[in-house]
Amino acid sequence: xxxxxxxxxxxxxxxxxxxxxxxxxxxxxxxxxxxxxxxxxxxxxxxxxxxxxxxxxxxxxxxxxxxxxxxxxxxxxxxxxxxxxxxxxxxxxxxxxxxxxxxxxxxxxxxxxxxxxxxxxxxxxxxxxxxxxxxxxxxxxxxxxxxxxxxxxxxxxxxxxxxxxxxxxxxxxxxxxxxxxxxxxxxxxxxxxxxxxxxxxxxxxxxxxxxxxxxxxxxxxxxxxxxxxxxxxxxxxxxxxxxxxxxxxxxxxxxxxxxxxxxxxxxxxxxxxxxxxxxxxxxxxxxxxxxxxxxxxxxxxxxxxxxxxxxxxxxxxxxxxxxxxxxxxxxxxxxxxxxxxxxxxxxxxxxxxxxxxxxxxxxxxxxxxxxxxxxxxxxxxxxxxxxxxxxxxxxxxxxxxxxxxxxxxxxxxxxxxxxxxxxxxxxxxxxxxxxxxxxxxxxxxxxxxxxxxxxxxxxxxxxxxxxxxxxxxxxxxxxxxxxxxxxxxxxxxxxxxxx
RNA sequence: GUGCCCGUAGCUCAGUUGGUUAGAGCUUCCGCCUUUUAAGCGGAAGGUCGAAGGUUCGAAUCCUUCCGGGCACACCA
Numbered sequence: 001x002x003x004x005x006x007x008x009x010x011x012x013x014x015x016x017x018x019x020x021x022x023x024x025x026x027x028x029x030x031x032x033x034x035x036x037x038x039x040x041x042x043x044x045x046x047x048x049x050x051x052x053x054x055x056x057x058x059x060x061x062x063x064x065x066x067x068x069x070x071x072x073x074x075x076x077x078x079x080x081x082x083x084x085x086x087x088x089x090x091x092x093x094x095x096x097x098x099x100x101x102x103x104x105x106x107x108x109x110x111x112x113x114x115x116x117x118x119x120x121x122x123x124x125x126x127x128x129x130x131x132x133x134x135x136x137x138x139x140x141x142x143x144x145x146x147x148x149x150x151x152x153x154x155x156x157x158x159x160x161x162x163x164x165x166x167x168x169x170x171x172x173x174x175x176x177x178x179x180x181x182x183x184x185x186x187x188x189x190x191x192x193x194x195x196x197x198x199x200x201x202x203x204x205x206x207x208x209x210x211x212x213x214x215x216x217x218x219x220x221x222x223x224x225x226x227x228x229x230x231x232x233x234x235x236x237x238x239x240x241x242x243x244x245x246x247x248x249x250x251x252x253x254x255x256x257x258x259x260x261x262x263x264x265x266x267x268x269x270x271x272x273x274x275x276x277x278x279x280x281x282x283x284x285x286x287x288x289x290x291x292x293x294x295x296x297x298x299x300x301x302x303x304x305x306x307x308x309x310x311x312x313x314x315x316x317x318x319x320x321x322x323x324x325x326x327x328x329x330x331x332x333x334x335x336x337x338x339x340x341x342x343x344x345x346x347x348x349x350x351x352x353x354x355x356x357x358x359x360x361x362x363x364x365x366x367x368x369x370x371x372x373x374x375x376x377x378x379x380x381x382x383x384x385x386x387x388x389x390x391x392x393x394x395x396x397x398x399x400x401x402x403x404x405x406x407x408x409x410x411x412x413x414x415x416x417x418x419x420x421x422x423x424x425x426x427x428x429x430x431x432x433x434x435x436x437x438x439x440x441x442x443x444x445x446x447x448x449x450x451x452x453x454x455x456x457x458x459x460x461x462x463x464x465x466x467x468x469x470x471x472x473x474x475x476x477x478x479x480x481x482x483x484x485x486x487x488x489x490x491x492x493x494x495x496x497x498x499x
Numbered sequence: 500g501u502g503c504c505c506g507u508a509g510c511u512c513a514g515u516u517g518g519u520u521a522g523a524g525c526u527u528c529c530g531c532c533u534u535u536u537a538a539g540c541g542g543a544a545g546g547u548c549g550a551a552g553g554u555u556c557g558a559a560u561c562c563u564u565c566c567g568g569g570c571a572c573a574c575c576a
Contacts, residue, residue, distance in 0.1 A: 009527040
């Protein structure tokens with residue numbers, strides 16, 4: 001007696017029924033997990049060029065996604081990496097024995113078949129099968145999604161399941177695949193853009209003894225042989241600068257950074273950025289390059305105006321360039337360019353803005369900017385004139401202003417996409433700034449930077465005038481694919497453990 | 500981290516002023532069916548209602564805690 005005879009359909013019994021089918025298939029002398037199949041054509045090629053293929057013989061392979069049995073003949077849908085195609089399988093064409101095998105197929109099996117291309121009377125391109133092979137037997141039922149007149153029935157839509165079992169999401173929701181294909185396209189266009197400009201792609205350590213280059217809390221780990229703590233990088237900036245010091249004058253790295261912080265629609269603990277550094281140029285030069293980069297990527301996807309999160313973002317017009325203080329004046333109706341900390345505090349009180357008395361001048365400016373300005377930055381806008389206090393790696397403004405550095409951030413649709421400096425290469429100033437950060441750490445600012453003595457020494461050996469940029473690539477991908485959650489552009493977003 | 504919402508069959512969902520034995524479609528299994536396509540027709544099976552406590556004669560439904568998820572806010576990129 002086999003489980004097939006039992007009339008249960010819990011998940012467990014379905015699985016054991018399918019295991020019994022494997023036994024029965026083996027008894028027919030068929031290997032349910034063969035080694036290869038000679039595929040001659042992809043489904044999309046056939047369906048899109050029917051006239052050329054009519055009557056011709058093809059061999060295709062893919063996952064069986066639907067079966068419609070009608071006694072001595074049946075229809076099935078097979079999906080390969082390019083799309084689906086219909087099969088017509090009749091006992092007359094494939095023989096009694098193969099038809100018995102076919103009857104043991106389930107949705108989710110991989111199959112290969114050879115047949116001739118035809119159209120059914122309803123006009124659907126179909127392969128009339130005369131050779132049928134099982135390529136891999138499924139034992140765990142995949143959700144069945146049906147579609148009529150463009151309406152999906154029983155679609156696989158539970159977000160938690162889609163993220164946890166991304167492979168099912170990819171099988172069942174074809175548009176998901178498109179997003180990730182675009183992701184790869186954006187990544188390769190990004191490399192192409194910098195390669196063509198003479199940048200050298202490099203790799204720097206993910207495991208770092210001292211983390212730096214950004215203000216964030218790190219993940220910590222331990223190396224057994226060295227007997228020391230290591231950190232997963234929060235940024236690669238300080239290593240890329242060492243390479244500039246070492247004599248490369250254009251470098252970039254596409255890498256994952258890791259930050260032990262909050263998670264939401266635009267933050268995953270590991271995320272992808274590109275950082276690039278070029279010697280002998282300043283942040284104005286980089287502004288032009290970044291603008292060109294975004295326009296190039298948009299163009300490569302045939303995008304000119306992007307509809308994103310309810311906004312229309314124009315990538316053909318020149319990006320706006322605004323001083324932070326002009327923006328404050330526009331949205332706060334006050335010129336705060338000459339304000340000191342005390343005046344900013346009075347402003348906060350006047351506007352009933354909840355500030356922390358521990359904040360320094362730069363932090364107050366930063367928070368005010370987030371509160372009153374950021375939400376207005378829909379079209380691509382370079383914001384300049386950041387306070388020194390929140391930019392410990394940026395060079396002072398060349399006009400002698402002692403509070404402001406040469407830095408820009410690019411905002412699009414209220415979100416930050418790029419951050420860049422004319423890099424600080426004065427070793428004395430750099431040491432003072434990192435020591436100030438260390439002091440802030442001692443006072444309890446967990447995100448303040450750490451003094452990296454090796455980096456400081458490297459700068460002491462001499463760093464050319466340089467500008468560098470970091471761009472959050474996951475966000476670029478979100479923007480260019482219309483996704484508003486970072487989880488939808490990461491194959492495997494971080495999730496909590498299930499029980 | 501805080502607030503709001505959600506968790507019922509393999510999938511999608513009904514059922515929540517507390518009241519027999521928790522329903523439907525798809526899926527699965529059996530039978531019929533040679534151009535179907537959410538194939539069809541007939542039959543069957545499938546659930547400790549996210550978990551644990553509590554209130555009650557009686558809980559999917561009310562309460563508490565916990566787990567997981569979504570959204571918003573806060574922080575960051």
